């Protein structure tokens with residue numbers, strides 16, 4: 414297949430430097446040759462992110478750091494994702510922190526009326542500016558994508574619309590804030606904890622999600638992969654690691670299964686913090702995982 418590679422070099426959503434360096438670092442570690450093995454990759458470069466000084470982080474919004482630059486970045490991402498999907502190109506967004514997933518989802522929503530989001534993460538990222546304990550945008554993208562924030566997807570990308578909560582599948586969450594728990598209950602969100610996954614097995618969870626996908630008539634899937642889905646011991650190079658996570662083999666098993674559906678049209682790969690990494694462990698693991706995923710995707 415044809416892939417559009419879109420770098421989204423920001424740390425603003427995490428408020429910790431390092432993820433902004435990830436797109437170029439992954440290119441250095443061999444990303445393009447891995448993707449080019451079985452696909453044709455067009456590297457669209459990195460989306461522009463303006464420099465904002467730390468004193469100004471709350472100047473656009475009293476509860477959300479770097480609000481304007483992140484919303485603008487997400488608009489640009491949405492547009493690139495939308496153009497990619499319309500031309501039948503797979504869209505691969507390399508973060509950056511997880512705030513950039515909002516742009517991906519906004520873009521997809523302009524092309525597919527009924528699509529699903531499979532969110533691999535230790536967190537649920539559904540805080541709003543009201544519930545966020547940190548003010549960090551990377552804990553909020555799913556809330557904005559579902560229309561829970563203060564600014565809907567339509568404002569980020571005029572052709573987009575919010576994703577219904579029943580089309581969201583969160584896999585591996587194990588560090589959830591109290592405000593997020595309220596939304597999960599209220600929206601009846603499908604959150605698969607490590608305990609539940611271990612009990613039902615990875616194939617069991619996949620089957621459960623695919624039953625929902627089929628009964629809702631979902632026509633496309635977006636995978637948003639946060640490196641902290643993996644166990645903290647495996648990923649020193651991520652900003653908010655959590656224990657009781659998954660192995661590389663678990664992640665690969667999930668990806669093989671989702672790839673086999675032929676529904677996956679786009680993906681985010683986020684939260685690789687280059688500055689926190691030790692001896693490129695997280696960087697090389699990322700390449701290994703992306704190699705596996707794109708080998709399975711056809």
Ligand SMILES: NC(=[NH2+])NCCC[C@H](N)C(=O)O
Nearest residue numbers: 511536540547549551552653
């Ligand atoms: N994508 C991430 N790593 N998100 C971490 C979010 C942490 C915490 N729940 C917050 O809202 O700040």
Ligand SMILES: [Mn+2]
Nearest residue numbers: 511534538639
């Ligand atoms: Mn996340």
